Amino acid sequence: MRLKRFHIRYYPPGIILDYEKAGLLKTKSIDLLDLTPETDVDALITEITETEPLITASRVDQVKVLIKRLQEKLGQKDDHTFFLFKALQAHILPLTNVAFNKSGSSFITGSYDRTCKIWDTASGEELHTLEGHRNVVYAIAFNNPYGDKVATGSFDKTCKLWSAETGKCFYTFRGHTAEIVCLAFNPQSTLVATGSMDTTAKLWDVQTGKEVSTLTGHTAEIISLSFNTVGDQLVTGSFDHTVTLWDISSGRRVHTLMGHEAEISSVQFNWDCSLIATGSMDKTCKVWDAASGQCLATLEGHKDEVLDVCFNYTGQLIATASADGTSRVYNATTYECICKLEGHEDEISKVCFNPRGSRVLTASADKTARLWELNSGLCLQVLEGHSDEIFSCAFNYEGDIIITGSKDNTCRVWR
Structure with missing residues (x-):
């Protein structure tokens, strides 16, 4: 299995992984349904790397950036008025x-x-x-x-x-x-x-x-x-x-x-x-x-x-x-x-x-x-x-x- 790229999914929060297996392109998602702006990112990444073999040490920084982007989105003020x-x-x-x-x-x-x-x-x-x-x-x-x-x-x-x-x-x-x-x-x-x-x-x-x-x-x-x-x-x-x-x-x-x-x-x-x-x-x-x-x-x-x-x-x-x-x-x-x-x-x-x-x-x-x-x-x-x-x-x-x-x-x- 080889990881090709990441996508971010805002709703519900998650990271989509495109990977190659036996010559075929496949997709899986890491659902982060409990993510909040207060979530400890380092602890979460440790948890992810323990269960997801595609997230190797070299990919940790990229994942960290994506999770922080998700937290920012979740933390945005929701005060839209509709006209x-x-x-x-x-x-x-x-x-x-x-x-x-x-x-x-x-x-x-x-x-x-x-x-x-x-x-x-x-x-x-x-x-x-x-x-x-x-x-x-x-x-x-x-x-x-x-x-x-x-x-x-x-x-x-x-x-x-x-x-x-x-x-x-x-x-x-x-x-x-x-x-x-x-x-x-x-x-x-x-x-x-x-x-x-x-x-x-x-x-x-x-x-x-x-x-x-x-x-x-x-x-x-x-x-x-x-x-x-x-x-x-x-x-x-x-x-x-x-x-x-x-x-x-x-x-x-x-x-x-x-x-x-x-x-x-x-x-x-x-x-x-x-x-x-x-x-x-x-x-x-x-x-x-x-x-x-x-x-x-x-x-x-x-x-x-x-x-x-x-x-x-x-x-x-x-x-x-x-x-x-x-x-x-x-x-x-x-x-x-x-x-x-x-x-x-x-x-x-x-x-x-x-x-x-x-x-x-x-x-x-x-x-x-x-x-x-x-x-x-x-x-x-x-x-x-x-x-x-x-x-x-x-x-x-x-x-x-x-x-x-x-x-x-x-x-x-x-x-």
């Missing part, structure tokens, strides 16, 4: 979803008007309209980190794969017998997973456009799905009150996570693939051990359905969004509620952390999105101007641009 940059009359019917590519240089919007559009973030210009679906385009995704492809899932029971650069349709994936309501690329961008009202999930080959496998076993709609960061497992959440963990290579069920008393609304893995968070209409969020399938904790406190859950980038925090108009942030290790975010006047359908994990963004049916400070639970900003409910919101990778998508047919860019 409306552009209000885009994006579609002729309500939007369903918005999503950034990895760098945040472009974003996509899906709509009831049967199209998906690709936008340039810096100018607010429309780059491409992806046309061809015969019904609502409900689920959309870039193949991050690459960002050169877009997948769209529709109520017409098909998923389409497009070139993000030209807007050309590569493939139409046919096989579901009901609406597609969720989809995701695996991290390697070799597969697309689709979840449908027909109770199945399917895996599709990005290269050939062929179906790889059908994941069967749920008895009601699959409403949410998520790959782990390694890409060897997929988790699906269903209206049958259960969550299933699947092995990608065999298409077999690894665990069925049972315990929720109502429909599942949202499922997600944490960064190191050790935990799964699930949100449910039973007003709770549950945390599961991905290896054993055991329920580790039930996060309670909401007075109405939990509509969305997410981990921060390092996987140490979990945020929930509820129909009770509040959002909560929990410690993913102790399961304590760190703060309760109160102020919205209607249900919150979407919640996400900024990349640094210091802010939370919520989208609500009260026509506003709100930005919250994590430690205090204070509302820092109310993003106003939409004339109907906001059901989608996202940060770019740097955390200095926000997009919000609304039922009012528009999308707003804040920076």
Whole structure:
């Protein structure tokens, strides 16, 4: 094994190693999820060199420089105030979803008007309209980190794969017998997973456009799905009150996570693939051990359905969004509620952390999105101007641009 080069990864903090083994170029990462500006760098490097043979004595100084750069980034003041940059009359019917590519240089919007559009973030210009679906385009995704492809899932029971650069349709994936309501690329961008009202999930080959496998076993709609960061497992959440963990290579069920008393609304893995968070209409969020399938904790406190859950980038925090108009942030290790975010006047359908994990963004049916400070639970900003409910919101990778998508047919860019 021979180390070729280093890359720095800011969110979550880590160092990527490119190395050669038996003539092949490979990549591995040193995750530094617990790094803080106060971390003792020398002690950390000693720890790394003991476990990572690629970091030899001659490379220690380089690693030290990279870790200090990561600490500087973590120590920067987070006081960005967002202003409306552009209000885009994006579609002729309500939007369903918005999503950034990895760098945040472009974003996509899906709509009831049967199209998906690709936008340039810096100018607010429309780059491409992806046309061809015969019904609502409900689920959309870039193949991050690459960002050169877009997948769209529709109520017409098909998923389409497009070139993000030209807007050309590569493939139409046919096989579901009901609406597609969720989809995701695996991290390697070799597969697309689709979840449908027909109770199945399917895996599709990005290269050939062929179906790889059908994941069967749920008895009601699959409403949410998520790959782990390694890409060897997929988790699906269903209206049958259960969550299933699947092995990608065999298409077999690894665990069925049972315990929720109502429909599942949202499922997600944490960064190191050790935990799964699930949100449910039973007003709770549950945390599961991905290896054993055991329920580790039930996060309670909401007075109405939990509509969305997410981990921060390092996987140490979990945020929930509820129909009770509040959002909560929990410690993913102790399961304590760190703060309760109160102020919205209607249900919150979407919640996400900024990349640094210091802010939370919520989208609500009260026509506003709100930005919250994590430690205090204070509302820092109310993003106003939409004339109907906001059901989608996202940060770019740097955390200095926000997009919000609304039922009012528009999308707003804040920076």
